[in-house]
Structures are given as C-alpha cells and as structure tokens.
Amino acid sequence: MxxxxxxxxxxxxQLTVDADAKSTxxxxxxxxxxxxxxxxxxxxxxxxxxxxxxxxxxxxxxxxxxxxxxxxxxxxxxxxxxxxxxxxxxxxxxxxxxxxxxxxxxxxxxxxxxxxxxxxxxxxxxxxxxxxxxxxxxxxxxxxxxxxxxxxxxxxxxxxxxxxxxxxxxxxxxxxxxxxxxxxxxxxxxxxxxxxxxxxxxxxxxxxxxxxxxxxxxxxxxxxxxxxxxxxxxxxxxxxxxxxxxxxxxxxxxxxxxxxxxxxxxxxxxxxxxxxxxxxxxxxxxxxxxxxxxxxxxxxxxxxxxxxxxxxxxxxxxxxxxxxxxxxxxxxxxxxxxxxxxxxxxxxxxxxxxxxxxxxxxxxxxxxxxxxxxxxxxxxxxxxxxxxWQLQYLCRDGKWDVKNLEKWRNVAPVSGPIGGVFRAIKTLREVDEEHCPRVFVQKWGGIIKDVIDISHDNPVYNPRGLEEGGMHYHKYGTLSKVPPNETEISGFVDLVDKIRADQKEQAKAKGWDDGYAIGVHCHYGFNRTGFLIACYLVERCGFTAKEAIEAFAKARPNGIRHEHFRDRLYVRYSGVKSDSEA
The missing domain is CATH 3.40.50.1820 (Alpha/Beta hydrolase fold, catalytic domain)
Incomplete structure (x- = not known):
C-alpha cells in the first residue's frame, strides 16, 4: 500500500475537531x-x-x-x-x-x-x-x-x-x-x-x-x-x-x-x-x-x-x-x-x-x-x-470584597435542587464566618461536588479551600449585566457535560448518595447563573424555555430578575430568526 x-x-x-486555534x-x-x-x-x-x-x-x-x-x-x-x-x-x-x-x-x-x-x-x-x-x-x-x-x-x-x-x-x-x-x-x-x-x-x-x-x-x-x-x-x-x-x-x-x-x-x-x-x-x-x-x-x-x-x-x-x-x-x-x-x-x-x-x-x-x-x-x-494573604490584606479596608455586603448577606446561600443537576449559590466570601470555603465544604460537600464560578472577576475567596475539601472548582468567566453569548453558552454546556460524566464515574466508584449536584455562581446567583442553568436544562434535559425559567425561580425565589435575560432565553429557544439572521 x-x-x-x-x-x-x-x-x-475525518478526524479534524476544533483544529483552528482561534476558534478554540x-x-x-x-x-x-x-x-x-x-x-x-x-x-x-x-x-x-x-x-x-x-x-x-x-x-x-x-x-x-x-x-x-x-x-x-x-x-x-x-x-x-x-x-x-x-x-x-x-x-x-x-x-x-x-x-x-x-x-x-x-x-x-x-x-x-x-x-x-x-x-x-x-x-x-x-x-x-x-x-x-x-x-x-x-x-x-x-x-x-x-x-x-x-x-x-x-x-x-x-x-x-x-x-x-x-x-x-x-x-x-x-x-x-x-x-x-x-x-x-x-x-x-x-x-x-x-x-x-x-x-x-x-x-x-x-x-x-x-x-x-x-x-x-x-x-x-x-x-x-x-x-x-x-x-x-x-x-x-x-x-x-x-x-x-x-x-x-x-x-x-x-x-x-x-x-x-x-x-x-x-x-x-x-x-x-x-x-x-x-x-x-x-x-x-x-x-x-x-x-x-x-x-x-x-x-x-x-x-x-x-x-x-x-x-x-x-x-x-x-x-x-x-x-x-x-x-x-x-x-x-x-x-x-x-x-x-x-x-x-x-x-x-x-x-x-x-x-x-x-x-x-x-x-x-x-x-x-x-x-x-x-x-x-x-x-x-x-x-x-x-x-x-492578599485576601486578608485587601479585606481589611474592603478593597476586595463582595460588591454590596448587606445585599449579599440577605441572599440565600444555596438554592434547592434544579433539574436534578444544579444548585445555584451566591459567591463565597473568604472572610465570612458562614459562607466561606471551609464552612461551605463542611456543610455541602456531601451534595455539591463541583463549583462553577461564572463571575468575570477574580473570586473574593480562595478556591483552594474548596479543592482541599474535595470539591472541584471550575472558573468559567462571563461578563455581568449582559446575557452570555453563543460561544459562552456552548462552552458552559460542554463544561457541564464533562463534569456530569466525571461525577457519574466518581459516584459509582465512591458510592455517592443520589442528589449530588453542580453548584453555579456569578455574584448573587440569579441572572447569569439562572440564564446558563436554564440554557442547559433546555439543551440537555428536555425543558422548554418557560419550564426552565420557572424551575429556576421555584428553587431560587425571585428567579432570573432581569427581564432582558428572560427575553433572550425565550428568543433563543423560540426557533424564530430575524431576516438578518436567516
């Protein structure tokens, strides 16, 4: 031959997958x-x-x-x-x-x-x-x-x-x-x-x-x-x-x-x-x-x-x-x-x-x-x-902390189960007595096995605190105030697919109880968090846009707060395209 x-x-x-460096x-x-x-x-x-x-x-x-x-x-x-x-x-x-x-x-x-x-x-x-x-x-x-x-x-x-x-x-x-x-x-x-x-x-x-x-x-x-x-x-x-x-x-x-x-x-x-x-x-x-x-x-x-x-x-x-x-x-x-x-x-x-x-x-x-x-x-x-050390130094003067501490304190730390896959959470805070990595792992380590941080900025906590407690941390940054774009949605879905596949293997090998989940947070855990979770529920779990939005709101009262985030979900999954997109 x-x-x-x-x-x-x-x-x-036949084998080319993601071969272009710019597109990947x-x-x-x-x-x-x-x-x-x-x-x-x-x-x-x-x-x-x-x-x-x-x-x-x-x-x-x-x-x-x-x-x-x-x-x-x-x-x-x-x-x-x-x-x-x-x-x-x-x-x-x-x-x-x-x-x-x-x-x-x-x-x-x-x-x-x-x-x-x-x-x-x-x-x-x-x-x-x-x-x-x-x-x-x-x-x-x-x-x-x-x-x-x-x-x-x-x-x-x-x-x-x-x-x-x-x-x-x-x-x-x-x-x-x-x-x-x-x-x-x-x-x-x-x-x-x-x-x-x-x-x-x-x-x-x-x-x-x-x-x-x-x-x-x-x-x-x-x-x-x-x-x-x-x-x-x-x-x-x-x-x-x-x-x-x-x-x-x-x-x-x-x-x-x-x-x-x-x-x-x-x-x-x-x-x-x-x-x-x-x-x-x-x-x-x-x-x-x-x-x-x-x-x-x-x-x-x-x-x-x-x-x-x-x-x-x-x-x-x-x-x-x-x-x-x-x-x-x-x-x-x-x-x-x-x-x-x-x-x-x-x-x-x-x-x-x-x-x-x-x-x-x-x-x-x-x-x-x-x-x-x-x-x-x-x-x-x-x-x-x-x-x-940096977290401790900056938190002394409030230079590295959550945006609005009082508002953050009034938000529930963790949502109920969402679609059998997720838990929405608010960002952890290194110097907090309750919602810091050390305490979070102790309270939720039996349920939340992975955390996806979709905030754009560096977290106000040390992710190693999660890793050392056996909880895997994944950074997937997105911009605040705007709905994630097509590339960000696709990347998030792929990431969750990989995490779920790994969790399935880990559950079998380690005998995990049912109900384990993936925690997702932006800052407060509502708009971007809800949007991306909803996208996954539609694309992988058979939900309609309406059902996904409602499921998130039921588990996380007040749900996706920004109307333009909800509108974007309905448009994305409606199947309707404008003339310029046709």
Whole structure:
C-alpha cells in the first residue's frame, strides 16, 4: 500500500475537531489577548498574540519596594498559550500574568519565514522584548518565569546572565520548569538530527498524519498523555497536535540544536551549564510517565543546581519537596518581604502516574500542579503571592470584597435542587464566618461536588479551600449585566457535560448518595447563573424555555430578575430568526 498526500488529507478531514486555534481559544485567553508587532535585532514579527492580564487589585496591593511580581508563561515546541489556560485560571487571581504565542504558534502569524528568526537565541531575544514591554520596570517589578518543555529551557536562558540582550535577568525572581529539558546533545546526535531536517516537508507531513492514525487512540496522543489518559486529556492533545504547524515546528526544532566548534557546543537549548548558572528559587516538575521528556531529566538538572549535598528532599504522597524551609521572612506588621534576589532553593517534583508530557492541561494533574506552583511562589519567592494573604490584606479596608455586603448577606446561600443537576449559590466570601470555603465544604460537600464560578472577576475567596475539601472548582468567566453569548453558552454546556460524566464515574466508584449536584455562581446567583442553568436544562434535559425559567425561580425565589435575560432565553429557544439572521 502506498500512502499519499491525498490519503493524509482524507484522514485529517475525518478526524479534524476544533483544529483552528482561534476558534478554540478559551474565553480567559481570548479576552486578555491582543495582536502586536515586535522588532528585535534579528527580525520583525508582525502579528504576535500576546496575553496580558493585570492583577485585578494591583493598585490596592503594596508597591514598596516593588509591585507583586509578573508571572510569565512560555510554551514549548509545537505549543501555544492555550495550553496554559488551566494554570492561568488558577494564577491570574494572585498576580499579573503574561504569555505569548511564539511566531507561527497558536494564534500568532507565521511571519517571518526566515529560519534564523526561529533560532533559540532569536526566540529568547523576542521574549525578552515582550516581557520588558509589559514589566513595570519603573517600579522595579520582578518576574517569575514559568515554562513548559522547551519553554523551560528558554526560561533558563532568560534567567541566566550568559548572553543577555537586556538587564531582564537581574529581575527574575524565580523559575518554574514543567517537564524541563536538560539539553544534552552529543555531536553525533546533532548531526543525525540535522540530517533528518533535509527530508522534504511533505514527507514529514505524511509521517505526522500516519502518527495520528487512530485519532484519540493514536500513537501521537498516547506519546504525550498516555494510553490510559482520560478522554478530555486525549481530546486536548489531539487538538494541540493538529494545530501545530509543520514548517514552524521544523524551524524551531532546527534552531534548538546547538552548534559545535572544537568540541564545545554553543547556542541551542539550555544545557546543564546554563542551568547550573541559575542563582534563584527553581521549581522543577516532571511527569512519571512522560515519554517525550523523561522525568530523569529533572534529576540531571537538580544535580547541577544543588549547592549542597545535604540539601536533601523528602517524598510525600508521591511528590518530592525540598526539605529546607526558606520561606521569605515577614516584614513589619505582617507584610511579607519581597526580596530583590530571593535565596536560591531547588524544589523538584515528579507527579505520579499517569502524569505525562501534557500534565499542564490534563484535568487529573492540573489542580495538583497549580497548587504546587502556588505553594512554591508564596513560600520561596514572596509571601505576597499567597492568595490567602492578599485576601486578608485587601479585606481589611474592603478593597476586595463582595460588591454590596448587606445585599449579599440577605441572599440565600444555596438554592434547592434544579433539574436534578444544579444548585445555584451566591459567591463565597473568604472572610465570612458562614459562607466561606471551609464552612461551605463542611456543610455541602456531601451534595455539591463541583463549583462553577461564572463571575468575570477574580473570586473574593480562595478556591483552594474548596479543592482541599474535595470539591472541584471550575472558573468559567462571563461578563455581568449582559446575557452570555453563543460561544459562552456552548462552552458552559460542554463544561457541564464533562463534569456530569466525571461525577457519574466518581459516584459509582465512591458510592455517592443520589442528589449530588453542580453548584453555579456569578455574584448573587440569579441572572447569569439562572440564564446558563436554564440554557442547559433546555439543551440537555428536555425543558422548554418557560419550564426552565420557572424551575429556576421555584428553587431560587425571585428567579432570573432581569427581564432582558428572560427575553433572550425565550428568543433563543423560540426557533424564530430575524431576516438578518436567516
């Protein structure tokens, strides 16, 4: 049998699902993104997607000696900003966050085409330029670099003063490497890999199509997330693989290979000598089942980073943590210190099976990874990156609290059952004695197993309080005062479908009693909450619009209060379209 380009196109047409990066952009990423042009000493990149979300309360947090650090996310070879969506959802509440689709990746345009513009050194200079464009340099703001795979290597090069373009390395306060690469290439291996790049691109595309045979059960998907991964992890990996452009991948991979001169490598990915030069807090995370970058590379990097052999590590629930307590000391009046150069500490973690190369977006590992990164930031960089501390600090003066405290207190915390699926709730409040995560889990943990937060802003509570109590938190932001649009409705329905499927498996495995539910809240839990719940009841549970609105009002007295929300539901499900929509 001869495999042709036509065969590969047929195969891709059969399996293409959500293949366009722009159409699959998560709402958080889409809202925080802009298209920008950047020029470096090497090239001009005309249309790069840059995600930047300033901390919602940056102006109300201490700015002396500097603002809260900027978190910078760097994707790897064939990756995109969208892969960081789950982590960004967890970390945007604690700091301003920045991420960029490297040229030709994700939503960024594949320009220029010159191979030199995709070399590792060129990408490092580009990242340096983008970061300096967003860092509050005038106030002395520091940055924490968070990279995945090759992105970890780019982060190490940015943090190392070996070949700086700017003074950025002086302001890097910490580094998180997810599935980091040790960059160990022998001259023979480099020659072999370079020879492979002379294979014509159409042959490479045929191989990629062949590698994707089987769709979600293809070798391509299994290699990144494992054959035993959940269906959502497999779907995401197939989508990301399909969105990766071959000519971009080839250019970046070529540029990542070092040049050898007199037996000495230069350029290319960060090798162990670059990692060894880091003098700052470093957190390395590997996946036990990673088939792309074996977790043993974490050990190689740790071995050159460790300053003292006595700095041992200890194993706790399959997670390795540094045994040295280097928590930045608190300053006066309980204000955590923000050191300009935090003390070097190396923390390494290997997430247990089935964690693979896609652990940053795989649903089973994301909550663990997000929690570990949060702990590292607040413990080893600055306590000002603790969401709990920020909530306490801001609530002292009412700067981070519910909009109308008296009105909020007069709203019932939790509704009755809605359609056998939901409970509408008002937003939790971290400093409340009754409706805070700790008490909420104690009271409702046997019934409400998942909470969907559809508020647009960061919550006024720490979601980790729910997660630690066994209740899963999902952020799905929507704008207030306006009915959710078509994309938001579709995304909400899909999210609830996935949660229900997971709950069904959990109920069977853990013997849950009937009546378990999904909690949904905006601020008070009426308009947007009622609208989206009603949409789900119509689209999945056989309700009419009228029945869904009435069911919500019965369980949540006063129901959907804004008339234009109710009108939109009736119009949406009436089947009537205006001439302009026909």
């Amino acid at each position: 001869v495999w042709t380009q036509q065969d590969s196109r047929k195969l891709e047409c 952009d998560p709402p958080l990423i889409e809202r925080g993104s802009s298209i920008k042009a950047y020029t470096t000493s090497r090239a001009t990149y005309p249309r790069l997607r840059v995600f930047y979300r300033r901390h919602q309360h940056a102006d109300n947090l201490p700015t002396s000696p500097a603002p809260v650090p900027l978190l910078v996310f760097i994707h790897g070879l064939g990756g995109s900003v969208a892969m960081f969506n789950p982590l960004l959802t967890s970390l945007t509440p604690i700091a301003s966050c920045l991420a960029v689709d490297l040229p030709g990746c994700g939503v960024s345009e594949f320009e220029p085409r010159d191979w030199d513009a995709y070399s590792t050194d060129a990408l490092v200079e580009l990242l340096e330029t983008v970061i300096e464009d967003h860092r509050d340099a005038a106030s002395g703001q520091g940055v924490v670099l968070i990279g995945h795979s090759m992105g970890s290597s780019l982060a190490a090069l940015l943090a190392n003063p070996r070949k700086p373009t700017t003074a950025l390395h002086e302001h890097v306060l910490g580094l998180v490497g997810i599935c980091p690469t040790a960059g160990q290439f022998t001259p023979e291996r480099v020659r072999m890999l370079r020879a492979a790049f002379y294979i014509p691109e159409f042959i490479f595309n045929l191989w990629r199509a062949w590698d994707r045979r089987g769709g979600l059960e293809s070798p391509s998907v299994h290699r990144f997330v494992g054959a035993g991964a959940d269906s959502e992890s497999k779907r995401l990996q197939y989508m990301y693989n399909y969105q990766s452009k071959s000519p971009v991948w080839r250019r970046m991979a070529w540029g990542a290979l070092p040049m050898w001169s007199n037996g000495v490598p230069s350029n290319g990915l960060a090798a162990l000598d670059v990692w060894a030069g880091l003098d700052l807090p470093v957190f390395l995370v590997g996946g036990t089942d990673d088939q792309v970058v074996p977790s043993e590379e974490v050990d190689e990097i740790v071995s050159v980073l460790a300053e003292k052999k006595s700095e041992s590590s200890l194993e706790t629930n399959g997670v390795t943590k540094s045994s040295e307590d280097s928590t930045p000391a608190n300053g006066a009046a309980g204000l955590p210190c923000l050191p300009q150069h935090p003390k070097k500490v190396v923390v390494s973690t290997k997430l247990p099976s089935p964690a693979g190369h896609g652990l940053l977006y795989a649903p089973p590992t994301v909550p663990i990874l997000a929690g570990l990164i949060s702990d590292f930031l607040s413990t080893h960089v600055t306590g000002r990156l603790s969401l709990g």
